[in-house]
Amino acid sequence: MDKALQTMIDNMPEKTGKSLAEWKKILLGKSFVKHSEGVKYLKTEHGVTHGFANTIVTLSKEEKNTSDDLIEAQYNGKEHLIPLYEKLVEFVNTLGSDVIITPKKGSVSIIRKRQFVLIKPATKTRIDLGFKLNDKPITERLENSGPFGTMCTHRVRLSEITEIDDELKGWITESYVKSI
Numbered sequence: 001m002d003k004a005l006q007t008m009i010d011n012m013p014e015k016t017g018k019s020l021a022e023w024k025k026i027l028l029g030k031s032f033v034k035h036s037e038g039v040k041y042l043k044t045e046h047g048v049t050h051g052f053a054n055t056i057v058t059l060s061k062e063e064k065n066t067s068d069d070l071i072e073a074q075y076n077g078k079e080h081l082i083p084l085y086e087k088l089v090e091f092v093n094t095l096g097s098d099v100i101i102t103p104k105k106g107s108v109s110i111i112r113k114r115q116f117v118l119i120k121p122a123t124k125t126r127i128d129l130g131f132k133l134n135d136k137p138i139t140e141r142l143e144n145s146g147p148f149g150t151m152c153t154h155r156v157r158l159s160e161i162t163e164i165d166d167e168l169k170g171w172i173t174e175s176y177v178k179s180i
Contacts, residue, residue, distance in 0.1 A: 008055055016048050016056075023056045035061070070103035078121050085127065087164050088119055088172075095176045116179035117172055118152055127158045129168075131175045142171065 013019045018026075023042075032038040035057055042053035075082050085108075092099050092110050100111040110117035118130035130145060130152030138144050138154070145152040156168060 005055070008052070009059075012052060012056075016046075016052050020056065020059060024060045027057065027060045032057075067101075067103045070105060071108070074103070074106065074108075074121050078124050081121055081125075081127055084158055084161055084164065085119060085121070087161055088117075088127075088129070091164065091169055092117065092172060092176070095173065099176070112176060112179040114179055115151070116175040118148060120148075122147075122157070125159055129156045129158055129172075130154070131156070131171055132179065133171060133175050134178070136171075136174075141167070 009020050012023070016023070026046075027038060027042075030038065030041065032041065038057035038060070039050065039053040042048040042056060043050060048056065071085070075085065089101060089108075092101070096112070098112055102109040102111055107118050107120035109115045110119065114132070116132050120128045120130065122128040128146070128148070130148040131142075131154040132152060133142075133154050136142065136154060141156060143155045143157070146155045148155055154171075156163075156171070158164065158168075
């Protein structure tokens with residue numbers, strides 16, 4: 001931890017009236033969709049200055065957002081999609097030792113030097129798989145990126161494990177190869 005952050009944490013009880021541990025307890029019962037909502041809550045409801053509020057929210061998220069927690073939250077109410085997710089991760093792990101799997105709040109980024117696949121439980125019945133496949137034509141199955149915007153160039157919608165076939169694995173592999 002850098003010196004400035006440690007100083008801020010040390011000064012927190014005097015400047016905000018509570019220790020970091022006490023603030024974390026307060027935030028534990030809250031579930032803000034956005035970081036800024038947590039900051040706004042601390043500023044408006046508790047009179048915490050912006051710098052301290054931002055630090056408190058950031059440090060609170062780090063502890064309770066393990067990879068497993070994030071995946072569990074993504075698939076809450078969509079548990080039947082977990083086998084699809086697991087099969088996708090199993091396949092991308094065969095591509096190389098340089099694959100990094102990074103769960104986020106609403107999706108999982110699959111990264112090499114840059115993100116090459118994005119796995120997102122889009123609905124209760126479907127996973128959307130985003131790709132970076134520049135210059136690849138759009139087809140009925142390999143759609144425009146849709147809601148992924150510029151993060152991806154293409155999207156495939158998956159509802160059944162049988163849809164993780166050789167064609168799909170080929171696109172994942174191609175995206176992996178092009179991600180250097």
